[in-house]
Every structure is written in structure tokens, then in C-alpha cells.
Amino acid sequence: MAGEIWGVVDSSSARAEILRRIRAANGGAADGERASRQWNAIERNYRRAATRSREEILDLLEDRLRDYDANVVRVTAPDIALTVGKMLSERGKRKIVIPPGMEQTWLPEGFDFVVDEGASSAEMDGFEGVMTASTCAIALTGSVVLQGVAGQGRRAVSLIPDYHLCLVRVEDVVETVPEALDRLAATSTLPTTFFAGPSATADIEMTRIKGVHGPRFLDIILVERP
Structure with missing residues (x-):
């Protein structure tokens, strides 16, 4: 033949x-x-809805993110700017790139927040970190989802700087992947990034390397309603 x-x-x-x-x-x-x-x-017998309580879902997300080497804190909305300032100070970061449309009340004084206006990769690499909002987060996988919308920006903004500070509203945390995909269905044509913890990979000898595909350091602020 x-x-x-x-x-x-x-x-x-x-x-x-x-x-x-x-x-x-x-x-x-x-x-x-x-x-x-x-x-x-195709049989769709996999779980498509949450089975845990709201608090259990948030605890699971925190546990997964910390297991992936991310730092996670919970705050209420009035304390966002104070917490952002504290986390940036502890990291020794001052010059931070932010996407267009970032909520201004989240930005504390005393830091150099620069709105991304199409900076080149080399210019982006000159920032000490990036701060973004998020579309949703998935507790089971410990994943956070960003899209090309106001407050989250283009993909390069969250991938090139070495440090990422990301804010996630607790009402945007779901338990399962199908729940997240249902939420993303209406905006599925937008650039979308899933990440779980700081960037890390391993070679054939299982040597773990950080920062190959994105930031080496990640802080997550879970924002609760007052």
C-alpha cells in the first residue's frame, strides 16, 4: 500500500x-x-457544579495557590490600597506597570504606577512588577484567569515582569473548571491566560526553574465584600 x-x-x-x-x-x-x-x-458525567460551601471553596483556592508557592491574603474592599502598599513594600517593589482601566482606589500613594500604553518587551522588563485584576479563579486547580479587558490588560503585561500582584474578588471564585468555562463563554474570543502560582518548570533531571514562562513571584489578594 x-x-x-x-x-x-x-x-x-x-x-x-x-x-x-x-x-x-x-x-x-x-x-x-x-x-x-x-x-x-461524548458522555459528560464530570462534575459541572460546586459541591463545597463558599468558605470551603475559598479555603481550597488558598491552599492550592500556597502549594504552588504563591502568597495569598484576604481583605475587604476598603483595605485594598493599604494591603497593596504593604505587599509591595515587603517585596521591595516601587515601579509597577498596571493595565488601562485599573481601579484607582486600589493604588496606594508612594509608588510609581505606570499605565501600560503598548510598552515593548524591553520596556516591560524594566518594571519591578505588574498589578492586575482578574476575571475569575478556579479552586480545584488553584488557577487564576486573566483576559484582555480593562484592569487586566494584554497578555505580555502579566508575563514579562518578574513579580505579579493580582486581585481576585471572592464572588469570582468558582470550584470547578466547567463553572469557569461557563463564565468565560461570553468572552471566549478575548485573549485569555490561566496561571496557577508563579511560573515554574523542570528539566529532564527535575531541576525546578522559576520564571521561564512568567513571573517568579506571585501575590494574590482575595477581596471580600465589607
């Missing part, structure tokens, strides 16, 4: 012939129709 396909026809014809045979082996259905049947036939 190999000689029949590869030894006689050119590569484009060979590809067409292979695809024809695959379709024939699958009953000859059109690609779109077959894909639709396969999609609808």
Missing part, C-alpha cells in the same frame, strides 16, 4: 487519498457532520 500511495502519486494527491480512505473507513460522513455526532456523543 505504501508503494501504491507514495511511489506513484505526488504528496498532495497522497494526502487526499489518505483522507479519502479515512473518511470511507468512518462511514463516509462529511467531516462537519461526523464531528458534530462525535461531540454530541
Whole structure:
């Protein structure tokens, strides 16, 4: 068969012939129709809704984030600016890039907050950190989700600086991945980033390296209603 396909026809014809045979082996259905049947036939028995209490969900998110080496604190809205200032001071950070649309009441005095206006990668690397809001967080995976919207900004803003301070409203914390995807359905065309803790990876010898794909240091502020 190999000689029949590869030894006689050119590569484009060979590809067409292979695809024809695959379709024939699958009953000859059109690609779109077959894909639709396969999609609808998938069993969706996985959990799609929360089973824990609200407090248990928040505790789980905190536990996962800390396990991933993130620092997590809970505050009420009136204390955000005070907490931001304290965390930045403890990290020794002063020059912080922020996305357009960041809530101004979250920004304490005494720091150099610079709004991103399309800074280059080299310029972005000159900042000591970045501060953003978030779209939602997933307790089971310890993940935080950012999108290209006001207060969260473009993807480069959260990936290039070495330090990230991220604010997550407790009402935006869900327990499961399906719950998060339901929330993201209306904005699924926007650039979206999922992260769980500071950036880290390991080579074949299991040497853990921080900062390869994003910030090495991560602080999370969970914002509760007063």
C-alpha cells in the first residue's frame, strides 16, 4: 500500500487519498457532520457544579495557590490600597506597570504606577512588577484567569515582569473548571491566560526553574465584600 500511495502519486494527491480512505473507513460522513455526532456523543458525567460551601471553596483556592508557592491574603474592599502598599513594600517593589482601566482606589500613594500604553518587551522588563485584576479563579486547580479587558490588560503585561500582584474578588471564585468555562463563554474570543502560582518548570533531571514562562513571584489578594 505504501508503494501504491507514495511511489506513484505526488504528496498532495497522497494526502487526499489518505483522507479519502479515512473518511470511507468512518462511514463516509462529511467531516462537519461526523464531528458534530462525535461531540454530541461524548458522555459528560464530570462534575459541572460546586459541591463545597463558599468558605470551603475559598479555603481550597488558598491552599492550592500556597502549594504552588504563591502568597495569598484576604481583605475587604476598603483595605485594598493599604494591603497593596504593604505587599509591595515587603517585596521591595516601587515601579509597577498596571493595565488601562485599573481601579484607582486600589493604588496606594508612594509608588510609581505606570499605565501600560503598548510598552515593548524591553520596556516591560524594566518594571519591578505588574498589578492586575482578574476575571475569575478556579479552586480545584488553584488557577487564576486573566483576559484582555480593562484592569487586566494584554497578555505580555502579566508575563514579562518578574513579580505579579493580582486581585481576585471572592464572588469570582468558582470550584470547578466547567463553572469557569461557563463564565468565560461570553468572552471566549478575548485573549485569555490561566496561571496557577508563579511560573515554574523542570528539566529532564527535575531541576525546578522559576520564571521561564512568567513571573517568579506571585501575590494574590482575595477581596471580600465589607
